[in-house]
Amino acid sequence: MNGDRTMFDLSGRKALVTGASGGIGEEIARALHAQGAIVGLHGTRVEKLETLASELGERVHIFPANLADRAEVKALGEKAEAELGGVDILVNNAGITKDGLFVRMSDDDWDAVLEVNLTSVFRLTRELTHPMMRRRFGRIINITSIVGVTGNPGQANYCASKAGMIGFSKSLAQEIATRNVTVNCVAPGFIESAMTGKLNDKQKETIMGAIPMKRMGTGAEVASAVVYLASTEAGYMTGQTLHVNGGMAMI
Amino acid sequence: MSDIAERVKKIVIDHLGVDADKVSEGASFIDDLGADSLDTVELVMAFEEEFGVEIPDDAADSILTVGDAVKFIEKAQA
Numbered sequence: 001m002n003g004d005r006t007m008f009d010l011s012g013r014k015a016l017v018t019g020a021s022g023g024i025g026e027e028i029a030r031a032l033h034a035q036g037a038i039v040g041l042h043g044t045r046v047e048k049l050e051t052l053a054s055e056l057g058e059r060v061h062i063f064p065a066n067l068a069d070r071a072e073v074k075a076l077g078e079k080a081e082a083e084l085g086g087v088d089i090l091v092n093n094a095g096i097t098k099d100g101l102f103v104r105m106s107d108d109d110w111d112a113v114l115e116v117n118l119t120s121v122f123r124l125t126r127e128l129t130h131p132m133m134r135r136r137f138g139r140i141i142n143i144t145s146i147v148g149v150t151g152n153p154g155q156a157n158y159c160a161s162k163a164g165m166i167g168f169s170k171s172l173a174q175e176i177a178t179r180n181v182t183v184n185c186v187a188p189g190f191i192e193s194a195m196t197g198k199l200n201d202k203q204k205e206t207i208m209g210a211i212p213m214k215r216m217g218t219g220a221e222v223a224s225a226v227v228y229l230a231s232t233e234a235g236y237m238t239g240q241t242l243h244v245n246g247g248m249a250m251i
Numbered sequence: 252m253s254d255i256a257e258r259v260k261k262i263v264i265d266h267l268g269v270d271a272d273k274v275s276e277g278a279s280f281i282d283d284l285g286a287d288s289l290d291t292v293e294l295v296m297a298f299e300e301e302f303g304v305e306i307p308d309d310a311a312d313s314i315l316t317v318g319d320a321v322k323f324i325e326k327a328q329a
Contacts, residue, residue: 130296133289178289 008231011036014084019094021048023193027219067120077127089230092121093143102156117161138181146189173239182238186225189245191217213246276318
């Protein structure tokens with residue numbers, strides 16, 4: 001710490017969070033904003049973004065875009081870079097699922113998940129990396145998942161996209177480390193969200209049995225890991241994956 | 252020096268933070284001006300932007316000196 005700066009202070013930093021209209025993304029946006037960052041909220045549901053923006057008040061911009069559309073992904077990067085005056089922190093959080101047992105998985109379900117969860121990350125990150133390199137500062141934080149490491153029946157497409165994200169992050173981290181741009185992942189386990197809210201009691205019980213903490217995590221607990229990786233203090237962390245999973249997998 | 256050469260020189264000075272007198276036509280980005288491989292990619296991108304030309308990867312690989320860059324751009328714009 002130097003002077004009156006507190007630890008993990010993000011004042012003056014500009015962050016773009018994709019998927020900020022969803023549970024975890026919303027908490028990430030809140031947490032970065034609470035640390036003083038100027039936050040760009042990307043999402044597909046405009047009303048949800050507007051509600052969150054009005055709750056946060058100042059230092060907020062909204063960027064609706066469909067990540068399944070490659071032209072929109074490029075435009076999102078350009079718009080965020082211009083409107084925020086340079087993106088210092090990119091949080092690739094947006095993701096979708098199209099679950100189904102592998103032998104019955106359609107090409108469409110495979111393609112849709114890979115396109116949104118992985119290809120859009122590649123394209124958006126490519127758009128924003130070069131300016132970060134030029135400024136000699138950047139934080140790229142990719143929200144992967146525990147299942148990207150452990151696998152999960154019924155989610156071959158989703159797990160492939162999340163594992164892909166980890167390999168992508170490690171490669172990029174090595175290429176741009178000398179430019180003071182770090183690339184890391186956060187891998188949540190079971191987190192209270194609309195997605196896990198759909199589970200029935202029996203499914204929940206099975207899951208709890210596998211979690212040493214005997215509870216689901218919260219979006220805020222995931223967001224804390226993101227705040228750390230986004231901070232100046234995390235300057236020597238790159239190519240890593242932080243697992244936030246209540247001990248469900250110790251990797 | 253031609254206008255193109257001056258503009259190339261300016262980009263190299265700005266990007267690599269080197270003294271103007273070191274940026275001679277024969278200066279090698281990597282051997283003489285301290286660039287790393289990422290710098291050379293960034294320089295090529297900066298040239299593309301400044302001059303509105305496309306520099307394909309195989310051509311970029313042969314641009315090793317300030318003079319190489321000037322020659323390529325002059326040819327591309329001719």
